[in-house]
Amino acid sequence: MKNKKTALVTGVGRKAGIGAAIASRLREDGWTVITTYWSGYDRRMPWGADENVQGIEADLADPATPARLFDQIDDDVQALVLAHCESVNSSLLDTTVDSFDRHFAVNARASWLLIREFAQRYRGPHGAGRIVTLTSDHVVHNLPYGASKGALDRITLAAAGELGHLGITANAVNPGPTDTGWIPEAHRDAFAQHNPLGRIGTPRDCASLVAFLCGPEGGWVNGQVLVSNGGAQ
Template sequence: MVSEPVALITGVGRRVGIGAAIAERLRADGWTVVTTRWSDYDRRMPWGADETTFGMEADLADPGTPARLFDQVSAEYGVVRALVLAHCESVDSGVLDTTVESFDRHFAVNARASWLLIREFARRYPGPPGVGRIVALTSDDVVHNLPYGASKGALDRIVLAAARELGHLGITANAVNPGPVDTGWMDEPLRAELQARTPLGRLGLPRDCAGLVSFLCGPDGGWLTGQLLLSNGGFT
């Protein structure tokens, strides 16, 4: 067991990703940080798996994974006081070309797994009131990204439900939309287009989102709950 408060962050598979930046920031804040990744997903994506990252392998498409994950984290580290949902399934496709299998997998990972993780967190949370934190990363990108965007919309509603239903436990629940963040997946034309659409004149960086998550997980974030927060430099 550890003496510092424990934060569980899902989806930390790449050092350049938002999840990794959040993990680094929370460690600097004094949290014991436990992370998960799913290397098979990264191998399917153009960037490939980052073998320099460390974390528990967790296939969140399996509905039994959240309970097993919390069993392991609780046994090795103690009570989880912050749950940060940074995982996702994200494969571009639109209304006409999305397959049923892809649609179902997106909802299994992005919505169902998030609900099950939140449920495990709340069931095991012993208090004290006002300390528990849930933060989920969301997105409003849905055009030609249908299953991703639709499942993130479902995630938003799950988080809002958690804010109301878990309030008696003193747990806050918020969703953060970081907008387009440059983690190496953009080509130059897309980077230029998105930067031009951002009033602050640059793309988001992982540390931008990490700073907001740090605030929400800290003592000063205890009065914010049930919010969908845009941390995107005014991107429209």
Template sequence: MTAERPIALVTGVGRRIGIAAGIVDGLADDGWDIAFSYWDGYESRMPWGPDTASHDELASALRAAGARALAVPADFEQPDAPAALLRTVNDELGPVRALVLCHAESVDSGILDTTVESFDRHFAVNARANWLLIRAFAEQFAAGAAGAALGRIVALTSDHTAHNLPYGASKGALDRIVQASAVELAPLGITANLINPGPIDTGWMTPELAEALRAETALGRLGTPRDTADLVSFLLSPDGGWMTGQLLHSNGGFHLPV
């Protein structure tokens, strides 16, 4: 627990079983101090419901492992939430050196049954909030650091589109925002990449769906949060500093063309 540990901010750590929580665990093992955001209002609208105790439990586990940890609620439907989150983390822990964007609004609907309210909420959370988080993150860095790779941005994306219109469309917008960041923020020494983790079993799959997805995966199993966390760890490491502007599929060969 020293000031020398860099600080990573991971968004969307709503459940202990989720991908974001696996990423947090991996980064703490790598020597990062951790701030993470959550929003129980989203979890309460999902079939699994909120896991309110998990936030304090995860923060305590991180501290026990030697990391400083800060859990912050953040409602990304609100346009002032991203900048407020970065200010809170900066005041409590220090400047953020890695931004890992895992939060998402995700409610299935298609072309004919998506409501305007749902469409706007998806874009507010999955596109606008990520742009504002990236902007607030970049504002911490001074100009003239090109080539130094001082900061890291990693975002989780998806290629799901049909019957998931607002989610898929807003994730497409996220892809473009992050790829633009790789170019525009390079003079600040910031890299920016996307990870498409494919289907990860975090408790939302029926047994039948899990088996069908496993059968479509070349390596013969479903992904785990740790599979994604390992790639995030690489991208945030010194060895990952030459990677930027990439959309990486880390999915065990899911749905490869035959």
């Protein structure tokens, strides 16, 4: 019998990342978790690729990837968590067209196509389907990332309004600055001081909220962009 509590989590390329924390937390709750990663992105970034990562390697800049990905999964997917991203800092005046297009291809277009595939193939219980996307409100000197995340928010809200008849909810989570290894040591204290709780967010903080939204208790939360950042201003 196919497992009816399977989650697909994208963007699980680094053990220190939010995606990995979400996958781990969902497994603790009894989910069968399938993950994706794209080593080509991690190799371009300062942290490099985690050579021991497991999951399905998926280039989400390719519009054919979402359908191929779901074709590879035997179980019916009940929760779709989109933790993947393209994120390369650049500003309004120096962002290239190629970079802008890649950000939208990965962060917006791929997310739409993944959500579409999920909805078209959903066979779970009515009211148990879940979509959770990870978003951000950072845009100054991070233009293509922030703009594409804004588009992702709208895609998520569209899913919440259009997929209710399938029993699927859709929400976005903005975790704020999260300690996944990208914050320079010189800036860590400043990030902590700007948070009322006096610390930086952890991947586990975000994972706990995502797990709640994916679970039965989160079923009445729908169409929300949730800021979960400890009150950072």
